[in-house]
Amino acid sequence: MGRAEERRARQRGGRRAAPRNRSSQTAAPDPRTEPLSSAEGATHAAAGGRAAARRGTPRGDKGAKGEKGRIRRLFTWKKMLSTFLGLTVLVIGAFIVLYMTTPIPDTANADAQLQSNVYKYSDGTMLARDGKLNRENVDLADIPKPVQHTFVAAENKTFYQDAGVDLKGTTRGVLNTVMGKGAQGGSTITQQYVKNYYLTQEQTVTRKLKELVISLKLDREKSKDYILAGYINTSYYGRGAYGIQAAAQAYYRVDADKLDVPQGAYLAALLQAPSQYDWAAASETGRKLVQQRWNYVLDNMVEEDWLDKAERDAMKFPVPEEPKPAPGMEGQTGYLVDAANNELARQLVTQGVAENINDALTMVKAGGWNITLNVEKKKQKALETSVKEQLTSKLDAKKRPVDGDVQAGAVSVNPKTGAVVAMYGGVDYVKHYTNNATRTDYQPASTFKPVILAAALDQGAVTQDDEEINANTVYDGTSKRPVVGSDIGFAPENEDDVDYGDVTVQTAMNKSINSVFAQMGVDVGMDKVLKTAGDLGMDTAELKAVPAQTLGTMGASPLQMAGVYATLDNHGKQVTPTLIKSAENSAHAVQSADSIGEQVISREAADTVTSVLTGVVDDGTAQKSVRDNPLRNGQKVAGKTGTSDDNKSAWFTAYTPDLVTTVGLFGESAKPPHPQVTMTGATGLLPGKGRINGGGYPAQIWAAYTFGVSNKVSRFDLRTDQGAAVQPTITASPSPTPSEEPSEEPSTATPSTKPSKTQTPSQTPTTEEPSEEPTTQEPSEEPTTGEPSTEEPENPLDPQFGQ
Template sequence: MGRAEERRARQRGGRRAAPKRSSGAAGSAPAGSASVGSAPVGGRAAARGRAAKGGKKGKSEKSWIRRLFTWKKIVGTLFGMVLLVMGAFVVLYVMTPIPSANADAQVQSNIYKYSDGSILARSGRLNRENVDLAEVPEGVRRTFVAAENKTFYDDNGIDLRGTARGILNTLSGKGAQGGSTITQQYVKNYYLTQNQTVTRKLKELVISLKLDRKKSKDYILAGYINTSYYGRGAYGIQAAAQAYYRKDAKDLTVPEGAYLAALLQAPNQYDWAIATDTGRKLVQNRWNYVLDNMVGMKWLDASKRQAMTFPKPKAPKAAPGMQGQTGYLIDAANKALYKQLVAQGTASSIGDAEALVTKGGWTITVNIDKKKQAQLEQAVKDQLTSKLNAKKRSVDGDVQAGAASVDPKTGRVLALYGGVDYFKHYINNATRRDYQPASTFKPLILAAAMDQEAKTQDGRAIDANTIYSGKNRRPVEGSSIGFAPPNEDEVSYGDITVQTAMNKSVNSVFAQMGVDVGMENVLKVAKSLGMDTEGLQAVPAQTLGTMGASPLEMAGVYATLDNHGKKVTPAILKSAEHKDHPVTLPNPIGAQVITKEAADTVTSVLTGVVDDGTAKQSVANNPDRDGQQVAGKTGTSDGNKSAWFTGYTPNLVTSVGLFGEGAKPPHKQVTLTGATGLIRSPGRINGGGYPAQIWAAYTFGVMGKVTKFDLDTTQGAAVKPSVSATVSQSASSSPSSTPSNEATTSPPPKTTTPPASPSITPPPTTSAPVTTAPVSPPASPSNTPKNPLNPNDQQ
């Protein structure tokens, strides 16, 4: 084969060249012919080419990817990107000067207005007083380094890893991030803003590097402790020392300094005076962390550290102009604004939001109605505080009142009572959540039963007419957790309807109903109605309202019932305006969270509590009622540490709570029993007493024209029954106290076939047949007969 033929053979056969001919075969066959048993060279190459043709496309694609993504190209690209970032950073470093102090550092005031635009209050001057670092004890200075930046004296002012993490989380919308050095935090406080943007973070990085090169570490540390926000309106360590320990910064001890250093992580959450139990545990853990770091850094002797005890701060003092209810209103408005600033991304945390608001420049309008606010204050004074005399009875000094009033159609908070005086009692009783709502939780159990179409243990529907056993300390059935709650005053009731059980607030009935519905479902519905159920265990004991709640929270829950099951979130803010920080407030009226029929049935049932139950004397018989239709529920917690009445008309929902709080530190929860000189046994303050009296004096004083509920239900006390219902005496035991009598406005009990014993008078035959829920009849302590209606009753 000549060179030309070889070239052609190679072209035909792909990459492999045709093999050379042996000299012995040269001329034995003409070109292009084949010997017997062999294929021509060109033919073999062509065959291989044809065989490879099918996979050529896939191989070419793979080779294209390999050519595009070679290791050299990948490394080169990454290297180029690094150079680009470094170049951009160099340009940013050169072009970014250390600026003057940010505009927000200038002293400004906030203006607070009532809903009608009239002035409620103006905030005072910014509480800041700078001190030289030399005036702060060395040990106190070191607590801040140990808390925030252990490498402060050795680093170059930045934490690249923490900053990168912060930028990535800002881009992904995850909010506040830690990891900044003391230098970076000082730069953010003094030169920049609290806004969470990538641009701000990059500027913070550059300025921190420059500042660290130009200024000493002592200069930066002094700036940091003098510009940081510590809560209680205090900027800087001097103001903080006065706010928390009533002393100058120069007189602070190391344990006190460690507390102030710990505060900076979450000043609102860690303020001992208003912190929850969880908040107090967290700040104590943080305090221990700071001191342990100081031991590890050889700044504190281990034996001295061991001897240190947590320095509880003093109670806060109210600012001028905050006396009376004003401070409580501003406190509630500010906290609502903090949450909204975080929710919309203007601030990264509640602490940052608090600092942003405290710096001033805001015009904040609240939904508070000036006339209703005055009426609520007067009602508390007339019905309660005028009767308290702590000098005569020490228990009177332990009584705290809180109340909140909401428009169920708009969600606006129209009035709020936080305590006797913001100067005298710093905690806002209208928003505190550390007391049990007790039996005011019972309507939520019924709401869950109606909304979930729940059934009794033997499969019968639960509604207002369902019959339960009202036996005292009756063990619940169907729960793996044993629970047999006492009724108030240990009274045993007969077989009673749910309506009567609500009127009389019978614990045993609602404990069983909670199990029938499923406590998980009860808590789910409670959350949808507006209760904070975070962390609550789904156990039968929750049916007694053993969780914490605030009057404002309960007003929102009942407002949702009043609003036919459409969610109402109480809104104290009408508007919040700032030239640099626009705020968009959410709609207080939300979606349908339970069915209209379920909500309206609960409302109908709750009218019975007012007309024939525990609120009858204070509300139904009030001479100022003038025929106004009212629904509501009383509540009295275990040990009489709290007493409630939450009630509503079609246009107004108000929750009133009384709380037993020790007048002297540590202000523990104490009983209300005996307050105002109540000596008649048992001397207890019930929800149907002062709370209901305050509610009636306020509501009937501001209600305007008489209104009626527009209800989508055929059940409950608000619906006139077609027949009267009675329960025979044989269905009740002989209790130690006066047994309940079926209310005349209660609907007839549901029954298909009257039982043999105990007997329940059935409705006339003209009534439609309905089913009966299982009951266990009460009995005297000496004899507990079996219930023929409940085969599971083994007593």
Template sequence: MTEAERNGPMGRAEERRARQRGGRRAAPPTRSSEETAPVAPTGPSGTTATATPEAEPTVIGGRAAARKAAQAEAKGRGKKGKAGKGKSDKSLIRRMFTWKKVVGTVFGVCLLGMGAFIAMYMMIDIPAGNADAELQSNVYKYSDGSPLTRDGERNREIVDLNKVPKKVQYTFVAAENKTFYNDGGVDLKGTARGLLNTLSGKGTQGGSTITQQYVKNYYLTADQTVTRKLKELVISLKLDREKSKDYILAGYINTSYYGRGAYGIQAAAQAYYRVDAEDLDVQQGAYLAALLQAPSQYDWAVASPTGQKLVKARWNYVLDNMVGQGWLDQTKRAAMEFPVPKEPKAAPGMGGQTGYLVDAANNQLARQLVAQGTVDNADDALTMVKAGGWTITLNIDKKRQKALESAAKSQLTSKLDAKKRKVDADVQAGAVSVNPKTGAVVALYGGTDYYKHFRSNATRVDYQPASTFKPVILAAALDEDAKTQSGKAISANTIYDGTSKRQVVNDGNKVGFAPENEDDQDYGDITVQTAMNKSVNSVFAQMGVDVGMDKVLKVASQMGMDTADLKSVPAQTLGTMGASPWQMAGVYATLDNHGRQVTPTIIKSVENSKREVKLPDPIGAQIVSREAADTVTSVLTGVVDDGTAKVSVRDNEKRDGRKVAGKTGTSDENRSAWFTGYTPDLVTSVGLFGEGKKSGAQVSMYEAGGFPRVNGGGFPAQIWATYTFGVSSKNAKFDLDTTQGAAVQPSTTPKVSETPSETPSETPSETPTTKPPTSSAPPSQTPTTSAPVETPTTSPPISTPVETPTEPDDPLDDDQ
């Protein structure tokens, strides 16, 4: 009989509990003790009982089970600890975030928000018109602090709403806020979106009603802050309750900025259509209403093709909305044509170059206000600038500014005669001059007169830079350590095939692009130096593919060109994108500054009693390596000494030994012509643009000035040389870290080589000739029939020094 049986039910129960706890009541005995001293059960009287054979297996089995149970218990305790902790965490979370607590918290936050809003509503009253809405002027100064101009009185005239035709009133409602007559003055969703964007730093305001825009224009400011947006919300609600819709609409159209210095619908009607507001028709009203979305971008006279397309689309949107609201008959709408605005008139005090300088400064200041987060878009920023109260000191140097204006007059405008040649009236010039060490724009030429040509030719980006883009391709090639299709590293001495219309290849496959050289000239095998001197399209088209057009455009963007929307295709190697003299001056200033980015800046300092403006450093990061940039500079000295600019620049008697690098460019169909060049201390880009005097469209400049074609080595290079050699340092030297290029390998010394020389003569030809080349200069050594003319001869001086350079003849016609 077992001990449990002897002890009765209580004994059996205890034994079961012991087994559940691990099969033992005390620590189990060791195996040795089991074998040597088995424990005998005791009898009821406490005497030792003899173990029966039946009982022994039960005892041994219980001990084995106890050991297994002990191991399981140890593992169980570990798992229990972890599980218990996890359950404890989850339990804590459940206790903290019950649905009642969540709902209560949300409800509490809502109550607090409502309470705060009610408090704001009680505390904020409709204020008087803000100081920015009052009459103020901006003051502009030259770099030495002497006065340039002030912008005069505000161009604004308030008109009663009843003097604005009803359908013209509807155009503004259709454009900005179709629910205006029925809403409560605010767009809660749009305002919430604007607040979230402001808090998250995105900077783009959400939609707003006409009432909110009027409040911002007249009672507040365009500052991009949460406080301003909340005030705008409260004042808009109060204004909508206290004032009529006509009162609000009248305020809106009379305080909004329409561009061209015009504030309010009366000034805008005069600025764009030369009529009073009461005489506007629906088409004109729709344009003015569309204009408010982006005045600087949508002004037809200065808009890019994209800008013109966008404003036309918005004009259609306004009229279609009017039809949808029942304010305009569909048949009449279908018959309406876009009302092209008249040419702008400049404000008083802005004649000559002054208006161009002021516009450039205003636009740069507006961009900086957006960049530093003061406002969220360029048009609000420009409105803030033109509201007045600014003192802006420019980097413009009076001496250099005068010299640039004089050079443009003596070398171009005085030689154009629209009475003799109709095309002469279509020639526009622009130029920007930059200090490469500081980025300061020291001189700018925007056109003949701000009153006569409102759009600045210095900053326009709608004409192709043509071959002035080629140095960017070479800079990218050198910086990327690019190789030709045959695996040879690209350098100034690399040989390329200069055959006109040669198919560009990539990995043995034709890419479907075969550019023609100027005048379809074949050059055969030539060095990169010679290709740059002669501006050979076929060479740089292939080089662009060798480097990778995506890499070329990336470098161009980093150097200051706008390449964001360009496709990485070989055609871009011809400079077919748009660019401005301002941008190209920055590109070449980066090269002159040994590859460190230079961003041209016309503003020296800004003062305003209410706002702080932090001007960024014009000198940025290293864009391309110094060796790459210096090699390009070295190569570009060859363009001046042995290439397309030598007549106007190299042999100008005023050069006085100055070190010069530069590049010419002439675009397709002779619609633009460029010379961008630099000395060690000054970079200047000059562009000529064919613009139809009446149409404003791009036109060719053939026969302008009495010459078959306007080339970069002609008028642009002459303006550049006359200006630069009058204001730049005579003793400055290029500090070049390179062993390549014309600057370190004198091009006047021919080399005997199996490959063509780096410096062909002025008129390269595939077929040798015994006749001297046609040139304004005397012939060089008489060519023989034993070698092609591409082999260089000594470069003779020009017979007549160029006091006032004239447009060269055929020798410069090889430029592209």
């Protein structure tokens, strides 16, 4: 059989083709032309099957085998090895070219030559200009050797032995930059000096590679002392201080040559996070972190035999002096400038321009920025005037020392845009360095209660009786009643230890009843409550989900709480308060942060909370200062008061449809180290009786400001059928029977163990002011712990309410 015939036979698949040149074999009959016996048919079918298998039927099997074969041929170990070696040679060659073509710059980078930053109000008018360079270089020989060692111990223990670079850390940094994972640290002192002085803080692969090359060259050409001197003379230490001489004066009022080891260790520790670690402005967490860093520095010095262990053990943390703000930053200007700088630095990190907050602040402080704030000049002036007229004009520290311990902070936000339109940081930036509007070290107290209700409504939570929680749900308001359903025992006391008996959620919010919201938090689940709090804008990362958090015992700032309530006002769409409208310099145009986020709780839940909070203003703890204010003119308002344990803080956060404002008063000792203290008795209120409540001065400041800047009366657009804004207040009967005088002793009524009741209140709904309560005094706030309050019933003629 010829080749053509054999090929045709294989294609027909009917039989095995006969081998060529083998005449002894008989060709199989063609089934198309000759009949087959049964045996012959079976033999023919088997032969056809084998032929089909050899042909690769189905065709995909042969293709897969071929593909695998090509892959194996492509990825042989020889080819992989040669590819790796080729890439290695290429990288080495590229690095050699980069090394040869990248010189050590002759002069400092443009960022190292400080220029002015210009700050403007939202309308473009001038707010401030800064930029005077606070830097004075000193010779390394003038800095005590042990102080020099503190910086090496803090940043780069191998500084005196290494080649100027950390290849592992740099490689990690380059890869993270390429993959967009941010900074991971690992730079040597030499690399940090090169970045600060010769290059920029930008987070780019090109800058990192240049930093590596210049660092290698600099280490070969210059001494370690030259590099160390450059590093400590160009680093930013906070408080506007560049270099160790300026830092020594800013923090300890001494020249660099007079620094001791504990002071040097603190300055060295600062370099990791100068804003967070500045003792004067640091939160409690920040102070703990900088002390840990300080200890780390000293321990490393002992490890390197630079410090005797006995001497190190005897050292005490050197608390820095109070800061002296720069000229031109008086009044509210310094607070606004600092807050803008910090926000800009965070944006630079978020957008990948800088590796970390420290580098970003260095970029900002280097100057050349044109920064426009969202702050509206008219509203800013109105807020300052309101605080002065309603509070600070009544404080006299010479007559009453406690008056010197009262600090005020406030933030006003547009809920539709997130713009911070006004901010009050304190009496004067040059007199009180800490910004009271952004500090997070005081408890928000009962202003946290709306967050619990929001979580309950959004999650569809139910009571222990399996009844859905809403504005009309009835809870047991007995003081010190143990919560049910918690693994942790908790029985909070209501203010003045008042027993309210069965009350609706609406009434509990109006009266700020601790026992109700403690139980509600457990009913919802404290983990879910804190999740909602975080979604609304609070910092809950390190909070424990325990029932005590229902009383607002965590720390929060007026800025944070304004964001939480702005989100409620914005129908559940997250609002992040934003101070900066735009910022740009010669190299960067920073995008304005997206202040309006996603829907974090349902609109119905947010609107229901708003509806309930209108009752606090019209029938609850804020009615004296807000409801009856002659400037209100029918304006709809929702809000909540709050007063923390021992009267260390007092809050009022409230909103109209167009403006959200938080006002906080904080008891801070005028004497260093400025611990938290009570405000009771301030402004002449009777000691032990003159408690400053959220419904007093904070609400008065809020009302004078808000009603003064409002141009029109507006109404809430609410999608809910619950709460005081859309239905009458339902007031359940109090327990025990109301008395004519406040009880001098705690109630002896047996606390109910039942957390809620599901029956409908029998009282006829009413919108009248709830005058028939357990006492003749409506409690305005509760302490956040179970300690009895010493406050007597509020007097309408009390100075904190105005006369």
